[in-house]
Amino acid sequence: MKTLSGTPDPELLERHGLTRDEYQRIVEMLGREPTFTELGIFSVMWSEHCSYKSSRVHLRKLPTTGRRVVQGPGENAGAVDIGDGLAAVFKIESHNHPSFIEPYQGAATGVGGIIRDIFTMGARPIALLNSLRFGPLEDPLVRRTFSGVVAGIAGYGNSIGIPTVGGEIAFDESYTRNPLVNVFCLGIAKSEEIMKAAASGAGNPVYYVGAKTGRDGIHGATMASAEFDDKSAEKRPAVQVGDPFMEKLLLEACLEVMKTDALVGIQDMGAAGLTCSTCEMGARGGAGIAIDVSLVPQRETRMTPYEIMLSESQERMLLVVRKGREREVERIFDKWDLHAVRIGEVTNDGRLHVKERGQTVAEIPTAALTVGAPVYERPMTEPAYVAEAAQLALRSLGKPPAPSVVFTRLLASPTIASKRWVYRQYDHMVRTNTLVIPGMGAGVVRVKGTGRALALSVDGNGRYVYLDPFLGAQLAVAEAARNVACAGAEPVGATNCLNFGNPERPEIMWQFARAVDGLATACRALDIPITGGNVSLYNETDGRAVLPTPVLGVVGIIEDDSRVVRRTFERDGDLIVLLGTSANELGGSEYLKTIHGLVRGRPPALDLGLEAALQRLIVEAIAQGLIRSAHDCAEGGLAITIAECCFDTGLGALADLPAVDVDAADFCDISTLFNESASRVVASADPQTAERLVQLAAKRSVPARVIGRVGGDRIRIGIDGRAVIDEPVIGAERIWADTIGAFFESQRAIA
């Protein structure tokens, strides 16, 4: 082997994202200088993206076990038991950096990657969701990124035939040059047939199947572990190109192969491609793997072992087949016009051997690449802004606009406005399981043959986390779980995607650690284990970080799929019931941001005991048929929530709210209408049963009161008997429905 001679020059190390100390560690582990191919292999496996070297010490705090957990973190995805011997296999993953550089392909391959993680586990993927963050749509660059990302998600998900059943989108300046694209996928498997990504059994053949390997995506994992600057466009070759048709074939063929017992293990080639799949499978199974890269199907000529090992070409899988069963496996792939190629075999020496036409070009203990990766306890400092930004004096803001003006402006805020323009582009009905479509609450899919359904929600509020990472992260867990409960589902498991800035800055590391503490606290209190997820760091452009944005994906079970509840009021004359209580909590609110351009104050307080009681109450009441609709109260507060309950129905509402205590008298109406207090749900109930709902709430120690009645064609909201908002549903709905599309339709009119 030709090893590097002496200490390599700093520029070479920098290009590989390795520090001098890390290089020394490599030399110690190998007992010699690495070869160039080995340097490449270490650089991707020790990148932040693959090694979690900055986050690992913190992630250990998360609760990952529970009575329903079938698979916790460590495999391609987590899994929870959903009854009947079935498991829901799910995970969320980010594709932020590629989506900024090339929005369509970046987002599309993000979808492709998470789908592979799910079917690699032996699960049939049945639902996708996404959580997206962009800068303000007034910016043409943002519009290009936004429409490209949406088209990419649609292009991939629609083709492969997995419905996108929900998601959330929010807008803030901090995401302008660093959008967040987090994609969640869920599949169903028989619990006992879940596949593992481990290699074992020396002599078992190792197969490569799927698309050919090209030079695309080389150093994608290292790119995702660096900040952006004005040279980012030069990184475009590091973005992969997706082929959903190839993935559809792989999906069907792999699920068919898994029905036989000819497979020992299977892993997709995602970030860090062949490198990551070979050494992770070897390490998990305590075995070694020997491959010859000259056997790898190649799309381009004269590729070096370095390039083949680091390529992130999409739609490729690595399989370990039981010796003697090769023909059976090859035949199934042939049926799907895929060619499974034997590229090596399992060994028993715990090493990754890479050869090129028989010549060894790399030989590394798999443990050195995985558990041997550096782990950092990076320094942390509370950022200076935190104490300052917590101060909020409403009086200093002058006289607020009239409530009706604020109401209209909030409905036109893209974060609050209808996302129909987006989800109309997603096939959200294919597979005929979708009981609640996007925009109507948590996405709900039935599990055919069981009478049960799953409710899915992804949520996170970067402003809250920015102002108080510990509390903000708790609020994200609470909101995602509450959304699932509002559909009638008991939350049973979660996955998280943690989007933060550069962890080498102590202030960012502090945000991260406090947020993870918050997630752990809330997940414990609500009894929702985290079964896996993804960390995306270095979300910065020119030294400016995005709002710290942990996104929670929560899965809940609805025991009877005929009792599913949506956001919208159902019947004229029903009573409107507010579960939970309101306080003067405008900190971090959409109101402050939209009207005053401020991100200030303390996020709403959260009583986790009350939150748990509220969620249990809703699930119980829906199961008993006491609730006809339920909607979580989030951005924009009660006034916006009540309006959203009216939209898409043509039904109006007449409600009266008790004033909240506000120290600045001018802000009494504003705060009563638009505060974002946590643990609140607006429900509607038949007048015959509303009283029973209120009584049940009292029994469960959840504050509840009837605040109004469904009916008419206007949204009328009063405070202590005094009318403050009175708008026709149709006019308010038009503002809310047209906001996002208008940015694009007007653009086309000009073009």
Add this chain to the structure above:
Amino acid sequence: MKFAVVVFPGSNCDHDAYHAVKHVLGQDAEFVWHRDASLADADAVILPGGFAHGDYLRTGAIARFSPIMREVRTFADAGGPVLGICNGFQVLLEAGLLPGAMLRNRSVRFQCEHVFVRVEQTDTPFTVGCHRGQTLKIPIAHGEGNYYAEPETIERLERNRQVIFRYTSATGDVTDEANPNGSANNIAGLCSDRRNVVGLMPHPERACELQLGSADGLAVLESVVKYVTQGAVAAAR
């Protein structure tokens, strides 16, 4: 009766069509692989939605060369009922079993939503159980459903009463606003000149259970059951 559901590589509504006819209608059904040489003695054939062969080149352009299409053509020539849904409709167009072509939606975007279609003719195997002028709420999910044919062809289709579904408002009015994709004459579905081959862009198999938002699609699938089991087309004219 028995349905054959053809599976091309890239079909993705095959399971949905199978579920609807097998588990909702309670009929016999079998998947038929695109390389198979027989339609498994089926009484009716469904070409399901999806992206057959990735829809590379053009929607349906490669699928027409799949071996099973020879069998589908023979079956159709013998008068057998064939239903192409969405991508299946596009395959029928490319195969020349129905006239015309699909352009990109005039929005230039994929659209998934419930729409209304009006049943224009009831003397086909797939509308015999409907009544004329009946409006059905059925979802669409396509990027290329903007039906196009030359004016003479459109005129001939209208004259021969081959337009069997048209996009309308909820109340059954043919308006431009109710046309989701820009299709000529609001055409949502066609039949062949012998009336046994039907293509439509909306997905009746997605609208067979109220739980999913509509059960209006049953009218289409139940029609062919009635047609096969009772031979009931002539009476409908």
